[in-house]
Amino acid sequence: DTGGASDTDGNGAFGAAIERGEDVPLLTGSGEYTDDISLRGTTHLAIRRSDHAHARIENIDTSDAEAMEGVLAVFTGEDVVESGVPNTILTAWDLPGLVQPQYRMLATDKVRHEGTPVAAVVAETRHAAHDALEHIHVEYEELEHVTDPVDAVERDVPPVHDEAEDNVAFDFELGDADATDEAFADADRVASVDLRQPRLIPNAMEPRAALADWEEATGKLRLWMTSQNPHLHRMLLSAGTLGLPENKIQVIAPEVGGGFGSKIYHYPDEAVTAWCSMQLGRPVKWQATRSESYLTDCHGRDHVTTGEIALDDDGTIRGVRVETHAGLGAQLSQFGTATPSYLYATVLSGQYTIPAIHCHVIGAFTNTTPVDAYRGAGRAEGIYVIERLVDVAARELEVDPAELRRRNLVPPDEFPYESAAALVYDSGEYERAMDLALEHVDYEALRERQRELRNEDRYIGIGIGSFIESAGLSPSGLAGDLGAQAGGWESSIVRFDSTGSVTVLAGTADQGQGHRTTYAQVAAEELGVSVDDVTVVEGDTDRIPQGMGTYGSRSASVGGGSIARGAREVREKARRIAAHQLETSVDDIEFDDGEFHVAGAPDRSLHIQTIAHEAYLGHDLPEGMDPGLEETNFYDPENFTYPFGTHVAVVEVDPETGEIEIERYVAVDDCGEIINPMIVEGQVHGGIAQGIGAALYEGAAYDDDGHLRTRRMDEYVVPHATQLPDYETDHTVTPSPHNPIGVKGVGESATIAAAPTIVSAVTDALEPFGIDHLDMPITPESVWRATGGDN
Ligand code: MCN
Numbered sequence: 184d185t186g187g188a189s190d191t192d193g194n195g196a197f198g199a200a201i202e203r204g205e206d207v208p209l210l211t212g213s214g215e216y217t218d219d220i221s222l223r224g225t226t227h228l229a230i231r232r233s234d235h236a237h238a239r240i241e242n243i244d245t246s247d248a249e250a251m252e253g254v255l256a257v258f259t260g261e262d263v264v265e266s267g268v269p270n271t272i273l274t275a276w277d278l279p280g281l282v283q284p285q286y287r288m289l290a291t292d293k294v295r296h297e298g299t300p301v302a303a304v305v306a307e308t309r310h311a312a313h314d315a316l317e318h319i320h321v322e323y324e325e326l327e328h329v330t331d332p333v334d335a336v337e338r339d340v341p342p343v344h345d346e347a348e349d350n351v352a353f354d355f356e357l358g359d360a361d362a363t364d365e366a367f368a369d370a371d372r373v374a375s376v377d378l379r380q381p382r383l384i385p386n387a388m389e390p391r392a393a394l395a396d397w398e399e400a401t402g403k404l405r406l407w408m409t410s411q412n413p414h415l416h417r418m419l420l421s422a423g424t425l426g427l428p429e430n431k432i433q434v435i436a437p438e439v440g441g442g443f444g445s446k447i448y449h450y451p452d453e454a455v456t457a458w459c460s461m462q463l464g465r466p467v468k469w470q471a472t473r474s475e476s477y478l479t480d481c482h483g484r485d486h487v488t489t490g491e492i493a494l495d496d497d498g499t500i501r502g503v504r505v506e507t508h509a510g511l512g513a514q515l516s517q518f519g520t521a522t523p524s525y526l527y528a529t530v531l532s533g534q535y536t537i538p539a540i541h542c543h544v545i546g547a548f549t550n551t552t553p554v555d556a557y558r559g560a561g562r563a564e565g566i567y568v569i570e571r572l573v574d575v576a577a578r579e580l581e582v583d584p585a586e587l588r589r590r591n592l593v594p595p596d597e598f599p600y601e602s603a604a605a606l607v608y609d610s611g612e613y614e615r616a617m618d619l620a621l622e623h624v625d626y627e628a629l630r631e632r633q634r635e636l637r638n639e640d641r642y643i644g645i646g647i648g649s650f651i652e653s654a655g656l657s658p659s660g661l662a663g664d665l666g667a668q669a670g671g672w673e674s675s676i677v678r679f680d681s682t683g684s685v686t687v688l689a690g691t692a693d694q695g696q697g698h699r700t701t702y703a704q705v706a707a708e709e710l711g712v713s714v715d716d717v718t719v720v721e722g723d724t725d726r727i728p729q730g731m732g733t734y735g736s737r738s739a740s741v742g743g744g745s746i747a748r749g750a751r752e753v754r755e756k757a758r759r760i761a762a763h764q765l766e767t768s769v770d771d772i773e774f775d776d777g778e779f780h781v782a783g784a785p786d787r788s789l790h791i792q793t794i795a796h797e798a799y800l801g802h803d804l805p806e807g808m809d810p811g812l813e814e815t816n817f818y819d820p821e822n823f824t825y826p827f828g829t830h831v832a833v834v835e836v837d838p839e840t841g842e843i844e845i846e847r848y849v850a851v852d853d854c855g856e857i858i859n860p861m862i863v864e865g866q867v868h869g870g871i872a873q874g875i876g877a878a879l880y881e882g883a884a885y886d887d888d889g890h891l892r893t894r895r896m897d898e899y900v901v902p903h904a905t906q907l908p909d910y911e912t913d914h915t916v917t918p919s920p921h922n923p924i925g926v927k928g929v930g931e932s933a934t935i936a937a938a939p940t941i942v943s944a945v946t947d948a949l950e951p952f953g954i955d956h957l958d959m960p961i962t963p964e965s966v967w968r969a970t971g972g973d974n
Contacts, residue, residue, distance in 0.1 A: 222394070228312060240291070260302075261291060383877055384881070434723075435722060762779075854927045864912050
């Protein structure tokens with residue numbers, strides 16, 4: 184039963200553009216975020232951070248801070264060591280030859296990036312804690328630092344970690360180097376591009392926060408935190424960091440105001456919050472400031488790449504060769520090693536049939552904030568490279584960029600398609616999606632208009648971004664083979680109560696994606712009840728025993744898949760009760776919109792909600808059946824899902840001023856079966872905004888002293904609504920053949936597509952100036968310089 188919303192006749196819940204149930208509390212202010220929660224006797228934590236990029240800690244004097252009014256305790260890294268906890272911030276992805284340096288809650292010997300936690304103040308109020316920070320006196324011996332991933336490896340600089348003298352954390356290769364060399368030798372043409380993908384800073388509306396409550400009497404820790412994956416946090420905090428078994432830790436993610444990847448990770452700060460509560464026996468709360476977030480939330484991207492593409496004169500792509508230096512920052516974050524390796528190199532085939540691919544990635548330690556997955560994670564970087572290469576190649580071959588894509592798209596009858604970059608794409612109709620996007624802008628007419636306008640010295644550009652995404656990292660066995668220290672499955676509980684309402688408990692954790700609505704739609708469809716009868720609960724490890732969380736656009740496919748499977752099991756149990764009570768065989772029972780009836784006798788029926796009541800009464804159940812109506816499901820998919828699509832942007836560039844105006848933005852996405860079209864459209868809108876942000880505005884930078892130069896919202900430019908175009912969205916539906924509900928992910932697609940689409944459009948506009956590539960963010964200044972404005 185694949186490729187459809189449900190195997191029942193259905194009640195239309197799946198696929199309906201219903202409003203998000205979660206919005207009323209959020210919009211009326213009754214939603215509860217971590218910082219809104221107060222326990223009796225709550226104290227406040229502030230963290231003293233290093234203001235050096237690289238330095239040896241000579242001495243920390245906490246006495247002045249300790250003497251301040253309201254201050255309860257000041258802790259240093261030595262105090263944590265002396266407490267005897269394991270004190271390790273673990274990474275969750277191993278790679279062959281990976282150098283894994285020590286990563287402590289609070290630094291003891293050296294600080295390796297600006298923002299490294301060095302001391303913790305706990306006080307009666309937040310203000311008292313923050314005031315005390317500047318009264319902690321830290322003496323440092325400054326060391327030479329490095330912030331650029333190429334410099335870190337190629338230049339003679341002191342290592343960030345003694346264990347990696349050359350600053351190489353890993354050296355990763357994917358694909359067949361010899362076959363790729365041969366393809367390049369045989370091909371008619373080679374085109375190449377050198378590019379940088381700058382660091383991006385996630386900008387969740389709610390900065391990270393934690394509230395820890397250690398209960399000495401029971402030896403149990405309750406930790407409310409801004410988490411995308413409470414169970415993973417529980418796992419990483421337990422043995423490796425705090426030395427507690429998992430059943431003595433409850434992680435609760437209440438409302439979480441956005442994450443974009445940044446709230447996946449196991450950071451020192453939340454662990455320190457928990458540890459402080461264990462020391463003081465009082466609740467401790469930590470709430471990051473915005474600048475603190477900029478300094479410590481894992482950044483994204485930071486790639487320096489040389490890409491090459493080999494083609495025949497007829498436009499057939501023969502091979503792709505990529506070499507990348509990926510900045511990892513000063514410490515290895517959970518998926519910081521997976522993102523620039525497997526998540527990146529494996530998508531380099533994009534939508535195209537490419538016989539030979541080779542990718543070499545050098546993961547470099549630098550004295551900067553750790554880098555990890557940020558919306559699009561790895562896939563965004565990889566698709567950017569292949570899309571830039573295809574555009575550059577089209578220029579080289581003097582072929583229209585849409586036409587060059589078309590000649591190389593994987594055809595629909597080639598699925599499942601095994602790419603030369605080690606993925607097996609589940610399904611796709613790439614040309615259909617591309618054609619639809621091109622039709623929206625009337626591509627041929629637009630090219631004509633472009634030619635005419637150039638005669639008037641006006642420069643419009645048409646950009647194309649065709650993408651695939653590998654969403655929902657699974658199955659677990661594959662993830663394990665690749666080095667993951669976590670599974671690719673998801674878990675849920677589907678439970679009827681005796682009044683006939685349904686509770687779905689899911690192991691994923693929403694930060695704005697709308698799970699409470701879409702999961703209710705999945706369950707309602709399978710069970711034939713109303714969406715309003717379903718309550719979805721996420722984000723509490725004591726209520727939902729197991730889960731993997733929300734990242735990698737996995738929740739709809741893996742979490743939703745688990746819920747559908749669990750609901751089907753519930754329905755089958757209910758069917759057996761119905762058959763028993765209607766005195767017929769199970770095979771004679773039909774199910775239609777919540778009603779079980781005897782085949783051919785529709786008046787002999789029982790509603791599933793009535794059966795739920797019966798299941799809890801337990802008076803009249805089939806022989807040997809246990810009472811109750813609930814199922815726990817673990818779903819480990821057989822493959823990733825592969826969303827895809829094509830975005831097209833039309834821009835006008837003024838070479839005199841460098842101004843870029845986006846005239847039109849068309850997004851055609853295919854995420855398989857759509858649970859809620861309105862939510863999917865919202866995801867696409869948000870994703871485009873972030874891709875445009877990367878293409879035109881955002882980029883974190885370090886100054887010569889290794890200080891983050893973009894540490895505030897007026898220095899790191901996130902586009903405002905007025906800087907974003909109207910989006911025109913459309914979609915095709917190509918179900919995932921292996922997912923129980925035919926869905927694919929959508930949460931990252933548009934971010935992956937938008938950056939290459941915009942860069943493609945701007946460089947297309949600037950073709951008459953001989954510009955075939957400009958690095959992101961493309962600002963008016965960079966356009967003006969490139970077009971010779973400063974000559
Ligand atoms: N959906 C659907 N039909 C589909 C696919 C998805 O209706 N065929 C719905 C889902 O049910 C869900 C939403 O769309 O409500 C996104 O689903 P999915 O693609 O499975 O992604 P996740 O829920 O796993 O969310 C993770 C993804 C990622 S990786 C980032 S980063 C991101 C994103 O979601 N961060 C976000 N979208 C975000 N949206 C908000 N508001 N805030 C973030 O931090």
